[in-house]
Amino acid sequence: MVKYRQISYAIADAIKHSHYKEGERLPSIRELADKHQCSKSTIIQALQELEQRQLIYSVPRSGHYVLKKGFLPTAPPAECYDFATAAPDWNAFPYDEFHQCIRKALDVYQQELFIYGMPNGLPSLIKTMERHLQDHQVFVSPEQIVVTAGVQEALFILMSIPFPNNKQNILVEQPSYHLLIDYLNKYEIPAIGIERTEQGIDLDELERLFREEEIKCFYTMPRFHNPLGTSYSTEEKKAIVKLADQYDVYLVEDDFLVDYDSNSKADPMYSYDMKERVIYLKSFSKILFPGLRVGIAVLPKPLLPAFQQFKLFMNIDSSILSQAALDIYINSGMFNHHRSRIRAPYEERSHALNNGVRLMKAELQGVLLRSPLTSCMHTHVELDRRVNMNTLAQQMKKRKVEIDMLERNYLQGFPRSKIAKLNVSNIPIAHIPEGIQRLIEAIKASLLG
Template sequence: MARQDRLNWDDKGIRLPAVRAVADQYQCSVSTAIRAYEWLEQRHLVYAIPQSGYYAVQNGTGAQDMDWQEPLDFASAAPDPRVFPYADFRHCMDLAMRQKQDELFLYGTQQGLPSLIALLQKQFADYQVFAGAEQFFITSGVQQALAALALMTFPGGKTKVMVELPTYHNMPTLLESLKVPIAGVRRTLVEGLDWDSLERQFAEGDIKFFYVMPRFQNPIGTSLTAVEKKRLLRLARRYDVYLVEDDYLADLEDSARRDPLWSYDTHERVIYLKSYSKILFPGLRVGVTVLPSALVSGFGLYKRMLDIDTSALSQAALEVYIHSGMFAHHRKTIRSRYASRMKVVHEQLAAHPDFAPFRDAPRTGGEHTVLPLPSGMPVNTLISRLESRGILADTTERYYPAGMVERGREPGIETMLRLNISNVPKQRIEEGMQKIREEISRLQLKSLREGME
């Protein structure tokens, strides 16, 4: 079956012959046909939908990497559209419509579909996030959860939100638009979090929560160690501060020993956020928030105020996608694909130890890293010159609150080139990084010559 039909399965997501039809075609017993499908399922060639049948797994093929004609896009953080599970998810949407049509066109519950929440409880246990069903909320993306958390009143009545510097680029804009006061603490490549500043600001008494990315921080890509996570939790408990953990790349973690901040929390200080945008597609707009018990009621009020409930159709389709095993297969595919690309990045960094930006770049997992740029590097000129050579790249400037950059380069702002591999073909990464190295070197040489004149 695998030899004869695999080429026909490239349409991906198509329904395969029923078990009895396979038995008749190959003149074998029904039990043998079932075992054949089970064998194919174990090898992630097909997947089963209960009471529906077997379907071909999306194989992730598309435009061949070496035939890629578009610019090499190291700037985009969106998932690779060539491996979007379009056909499989469309099937899940259709199945959700058939199975849950009585629920999909009415107002739902503010928490989300109870059946999806029950499924997520089991899935999140794999991430080492254990919580009761009443602590889960399905939101219209993580952005909605951040807005609700920023607006709602926390126990103790504190008002400020602390962010890492640099941080997720939409967070400062969101807080400013909601007129929520912002505090910041630096997180650098060498030193990590500025612990003295963090504790001093916690102690001043007006930080209601600290928005932090312990895993594959955006934009610098580094992760907190277990020791650092425990230290952060001790400070949060001591000064009555909540920690909003954005675990947006949990699905790309390749080490079972790297647990989220939530798993170390024994005093309910952590709010856990999980997005499906990076592993599936951004347009799904489904996020998950897991809350300490004390915040459930207040969060629910603001969630209902913002949108009443999250799209029931998206929730139902995601439930089918996870329950069928398709999500687990797709996650494995994406994790493997991105890991192989990051391996090429690391090989290129190691191949040029005398080139400071490559030498000092963090060897991260996930989907991105950063290149520290020399002092005085004209970043706009660099971006323009790279674009003229078919390379799209981004700096970390926009990951700081706008006022910090507008006031000039304050001490502590590191000028870095952010490189994301999710949309760069593996076979073209070496070429792209060579061009980046050449353009940085040329601008360095030009600056040196001008300084000597």
């Protein structure tokens, strides 16, 4: 990465974490040049980029100041250790580049913005997605691709429409994505749970459920599961696909963090599907930003008519402007550059998180029951029943630590474990070791006598 951009990201991160507060004057160009050991012209370039991103503004003969803006999130105090926030770091988003793509989309796609009639998505984006998905070993014809308003829209459609196998029950890993769980619980959609742990799922139990329970589809996150952070092995993925074919079950594969996986050999379940059993879902919310509201659903041909009709009733067209901007962003090469750039800091955070969990295992023997050895930027720890959860919440608040307990991640009636999710998407990497140590102290203080 060029030097001026490294500096601009460093200053943006300092603004986010209130090292430079709204309205505060930044150090002079000379001071910044000395600090970053570069030329004044490099600092000027960095400051110009920050101005374009509307993070700072300049006052002639006075200097540069942090802009007071309503959309800037309130940075947590320095002593707050946030392991709960799962949204992507807004400072990592390439505002200026995507802004250019939006402006170009307004010029290039003028006619498309003023017409209805593209329920499957912008045709040029669908062609782009056909090529883009090949990078993830998803080879598909364009007519099987449907652009949705985020993966969440695709999930809710799939949970609601009839499937060609004429079965009713939805099988869901436990725990699982909380908004889907909320939807299933709220509207009493027939759903069955199967436990997933750091060791995966019981394939014998999965086969029994497929055989005996009239399973319409099995919703699964093989890669970087939410909230557990674990991934299935190649052998497990192949076995699940084989069972789905044997018992006439569809698989809904939510691959929402595929862009963060540096393991080129970790193929999706879709790549092992020879009988059109896998529905593949891809999100851009984590790699870009949630407000883009563009998701991709790759559907077996027998399922397309019902899905398309339901989507038409819900949403005539997904945002054409968002689709057009994303199409330009990917084809320009900016997306691949952005993905490569942000992987490194997230991998550093993941490494620090894994080190923290190892420390927890060493200091909480017999209290921390289960946790994966490695994970991505989120993971989980299962606690012993002796841990008093109310006391733990009080002890964490006292120590300025925030984590996510999985109350909303289980189907009604499914046995719950005392599982805490730890996410490092937004916490500064330097805060992770101290935050883990404070969490260890809070857990120790919450043990029942």
